[in-house]
Amino acid sequence: MALRLHNTLSGRKEPFTTLVPNVANVYVCGPTVYDYAHLGHARCYVVYDVLVRHLRETGYEVKFVRNYTDVDDKILKRAAERGESPRELSQRFIDAFAEDMARLHCLTPDVEPRVSEHIPEIIALIEKLVERGHAYVSDGDVYYSVESFPDYGKLSHRSLDQLKAGASERLSDTEQARKKHPADFVLWKGGVHEGATWESPFGPGRPGWHIECSAMSMKHLGETLDLHGGGLDLVFPHHENEVAQSEGATGRCFSNCWVHNGFVEVDKEKMSKSLGNFFTARELFERHEPEALRYFVMTVHYRAPLSLDWTLDDEGKVSGFPSIEEAERRVEYLYRTRLRLESIPEARIKEEEAPLPDELGKLRERLHTALDDDLNMPVALAHVADFLRATNELADRAATKKGTVARSAIEAAREGFELLGRWLGLGTETPSDVLDRIRARRARALGLSGEAIEQKIAERAEARAQRDFARADAIRDELAALGVELHDGPNGTTWTIP
């Protein structure tokens, strides 16, 4: 078994290889921090989180680098609008981003470089490109000359002629005049930019958009990466330009494998900041458990579009997200199952010889096989579903009169949850906390008070004690009409909001 990934460079699935055996250098393009992360970002970073976890779980020592782009036109613009320094603004959104990622159970990368802290490396790289004839100074700016790099276009599979036709129409005359080829792109923007100006051999200015990733990735991971990832929208021009810059400067392959995740769509359209049709991760967290978003992301293959659907209320406002609701129910099922497993009494566990169900015993190899095949998360979740069902069977058996279960099965189930946590980032929180939070969130949405419900349950308990089932059922119906479901168990009655 070995990992195979779809490599954008070749356009097909191929074995994943590393320069040093069992050591993987992974670089993922991080966010430009001028706003909160939206679902598209969440998807992207959950995908690479699963990839990194999978590499680690299957024996790779991974060095995972994900940058923060904190020097950028939009940051400057927004900072100016808000009368804030670019540094303060970006720091705020970096903090918010890190918090969102943590809530999605995304591991913190080993290195999180920022553009603002790598200006010397960027300048050195630009100088090298000028020296090697790949870049030229023009009117205070420095441009990359795409014609100097014969392989330009190899990642996004397009030719300079194609690009020339597309690009030249929309360039302004001044831009056009400064560039030798319409597809040339800026490495260094000359001039003074409020809050973001550095001295350089080419005069004061700041880095262009693409150069920072080349400089930061090569600094932290070396000249050749094992894997470089990002959203599909980065293939061109961002990653194409990174290849040109990096390979132009080193003469070596920049990244052996390029992975790109598909978009999140809304009404069949790409969710993006520029279209304004996005939901931020934190907006969604208000309605749903963050882990439900993570689960939702994993229900679809990473290269396919992930479409977010919603329902509207009478006033035309968004009232819910059915797909995320469904994912949240699966997350509840997962935690409820874990809770049941944990509460199987020791007395019911026997040292008996019993065949171990494959759903329990083969979880590890099943996850391994599924994820090795181009990170097939939907298939991994199918195995998780089988695993959870088998675990519930154990709990059911232990709950019958004189029912016992084999210790080997219980241990396999416990190990299974460990695996889900480490490998998929699922089920790692305290079950009761998650279930309580979900219930509380739904109660709030329905305008229900927990105390009032508990009060009704107490009344009903009294009625039941007196075997007044008519009264008990009336209370059940009354609560059901409000959306509350009651469950009578051996230790009393509990309630949920389905």
Added chain:
RNA sequence: GGCGCCGUAGCCAAGUGGUAAGGCAGAGGUUUGCAAAACCUCCAUUCACCGGUUCGACUCCGGUCGGCGCCUCCA
């Protein structure tokens, strides 16, 4: 215009040259004072449409229709 992707049950969604994972919804059952949860059983002779290659195609090739993305800031 160039490059590329997609079309699988009521819905979501894997898969793929050898006869359709999983989830939701639905039907029946076990259990329950009644419920719920959980579990069990059932639920696509069929993979947009039309041709072709093949012993065999949903899977490969050609075409048609429909939807989308990139080519410009974007995860």
